[in-house]
Amino acid sequence: MSVNARSITGGFESNLTREQIQVFEDGVQQEIVNFYSQGVPVHVVLLIDISGSTRSAQGEIHQAALGFAKSLDSEDRVAIITFNDAPRLILDWTNDIEKVEVALGSIYAKGSTVLNDALYVAFDDLLASVEGKSAVIALTDGIDTSSMVGAAEAMELAIRSESMVYVVSKLEEYWAGAMAARMNYQRRTGYVPKQLTDSFILEARRFLQRLARQTGGKVLDAQAFFSLSDVYRQVAEELKNQYYISYISSNILKDGKWRQVEVRARPAGVVVSTRPGYYAPLDPARSPGG
Secondary structure, three states, rough: OOOEEEEEOEEEOOOEEEEEEEEEEEOOEEEEEEEEOOOEEEEEEEEEEEEEHHHHHHHHHHHHHHHHHHHOOOEEEEEEEEEEEEOEEEEEEEHHHHHHHHHHOOOOOOOOHHHHHHHHHHHHHHHHOOOOOOEEEEEEEEOOOOOOOHHHHHHHHHHHOEEEEEEEEEEHHHHHHHHHHHHHHHOOOOOOOHHHHHHHHHHHHHHHHHHHHHOOOOOEEHHHOHHHHHHHHHHHHHHHHOOOEEOOOOOOEEOOOOEEEEEEEEOOEEEEHHHHHHHEOOOOHHHHOO
């Protein structure tokens, strides 16, 4: 699992040792098997919303994503999934910057949004065979209009994955546009589409926040930064300053239940964070069909 460590003053804490970190599962301290503070290759999926609502931002998205890929080390790998009316893997795992640039240059924004379907492809297909440190950076307004995969199923896959999810959110920008569009719909027809209502947008915000929180990542509001490049730069910096820790659970039961994980740092003034837990493996004999 990946662990972030910061001092209370806000900077990254990059000199912790194995002896200064404690891992607890359901309140029981665990024995750390592996502890790496640097040099761990990372696989990063760039999940890029190319629905019609993002057309005006595609130039900035291109530059920010390319800059992020250039910031990775030679051992790291990046893949790109775009999504509008369907998710598409436009670039499989690579560290070739020219291939990244060509793939980003092929993007054309149009159509609806299938965020949940794209998350399904990322977790169930692309990341399923990846071992070690991995992350998903999803650039989206968070509004899903036509996925076949439900939000609950997408969330379940994310939680069961070991990947951290960073959401670069353009939801506030979408919300501002939705308020203006609502007025037009009400004036012309008296009817407002569901995806323009406050309740629908608030539910999308809660989904993005939980997606990030449950995987140990975070939601980054694109409007809070000078540019998308600043957002991607922050994610790159955080990935480079994470600790990678693994342990073998002392709870040998394969019951499929949720297990709460807590990481503590002994030095005063250091704040650590990681995903809040995971589902234990399930013995086939315990499953309903077993």
